[in-house]
Amino acid sequence: MDVLSDAIGVMRMGRPHSTEIRKHAPWGVRAEPFSGAGFHVVLTGTCWLIPPAGDAIALGVGDVVCLPHGCGHALADSPSTSLTGAPSASLPELVPSADHGAGPTAVLLCGAYTLDRTRPHPLFEELPEVIHLPARLGHRTPLRAAVGLLGDEIAHPGHGTDAVVSALLDIMLLYILRAWFDEQTDDGPATGWAATLRDPAVATALRHIHQEPAGQWTVEALGAKAGLSRAAFSRRFTSLVGRPPLGYLTWWRMTLAARLLRDGDASVQTIAQRTGYTSEFAFAKAFKREYGLAPGQYRRQARG
Template identity: 85%
Template sequence: MDVLSDAIGVMRTGRPHSVEIRKHAPWGVRAEPFSGAGFHVVLEGTCWLIPAEGAAIALSVGDVVCLPHGCGHALADSLSTPLAGAPSAALREMAPNADDGERATTVLLCGAYTLDRTRPHPLFEELPEVIHLPARLGHRTPLHAAVNLLGDEIANPDHGTEAVVSALLDMMLLYILRAWLDEQTDDGPATGWAATLRDPAITTAVHHIHQEPARHWTVEALGTKAGLSRAAFSRRFTALVGKPPLGYLTWWRMTLAAQLLRDTDKPVQTIAQRTGYTSEFAFAKAFKREHGLAPGRYRHHLRK
């Protein structure tokens, strides 16, 4: 029941990338907002992350910070250090201006993901601008194992490195989001999608919607999958997910259809059938209502 992977997968575009940045004090570099998500891990030394809004965050070895909405920010050795401009927050572009080689006193591992922000999954909309995961002995072992593997692969590239790095970056994002979701329950009763993913009944229903979007679902059928009565299921689903069951089903179908139009060359009729429409006309009408463009024009607009 991998709802978290589905939420990420439906938004992701292109391949993620990463870079190791080595800096010698004094240093400061600014990253502009971008359409995606990024992260920084402190491998050696210390630094400050300075978000566009809110307080600066002191980072030390082992700390992980994620910017799930791609907000503008800066990194510096000190809050008093002037900041140099960077062309974008895609860190591989920042790398040529951010490497002080063997003189480095701070070493960062940075990654970036490109995401389709036109229709973000509700889970992503609940995430804060900055997620800070301080290092703790014996805590988040899988996340730190992925960091070590990624750092080693970047430092010592070999056959297949491109595929290995891409897979490890996918793991990193999942581990970061898992850790944040876990912290929501550690701090008290979970709400929103943190609570949804902790609720076996509602997660089961969401999973079935994700895996079988073409099925003719009813509230009663989904409630049966969840092991709840129709009324109890509808109330609980709406309270946690923020949409009624069939409203979320339509949202998922249209989001999946947009992804298939963007990332594949499948015929519109095939996409219509895969998302629960026996009529291409009915699908086109529903799609235009949700996205403002007919499916063919939507695909053309993305690729021109």
């Protein structure tokens, strides 16, 4: 496993969904805030994304825009177009204005994911409200390929379309976030988690933590994997990640344990072993210290 995949995996809930919007100017749609992430891709024409704060963003063919924190926003042919229609109170649905226009056509591909934000990975927390990835020839080829496949599947559904669309939506989110992190180094030195994921030593240690959360890791052992002395590794890891190595290890183990309790049927003892605890008692004590509930209580509460 890798950090980006795991960060998304522990937050994902339910299945993602997507739709195609085809509108004639003047037009506008709005999406209310929701507990998740969403994206829009312009397939034909042009439009504007209107965020809850800040300037409207002009979008052209091939542009991808992602709302990783599910902020409310609008899409329209012009920033001055009025939006109508009752807002959606819960689901991340796009609420359209009346489509009686006879102007230029815009076609957009939209997707949405439901995320559990009770314990977000710090990688996710530092993402901006809006990620805009303008179309550039020869750039982000995998993302462009995923867009083409998803658009074709939605336009021409066939046997297995539900599974194909769900898988492609997962791929889309990963490609969008990967592109954003990669581009943080284009205009200068990387900072935050973009720097963390690019640091060979810290990235190596993180990869081992995520691949083997049950490993009996020490700072010395992780430092050896990273090719650094204990002291040098601890300073570097803490500076980039924001937590000491063993602090992050414990945080990740508890985050993983919570997902296993919420989504699976493994026993508490099995989950304790999978997250590096030799006894169920030690695991339960650590879990209650982190969440304020015993593992069994947490499971019952999480499942309603």
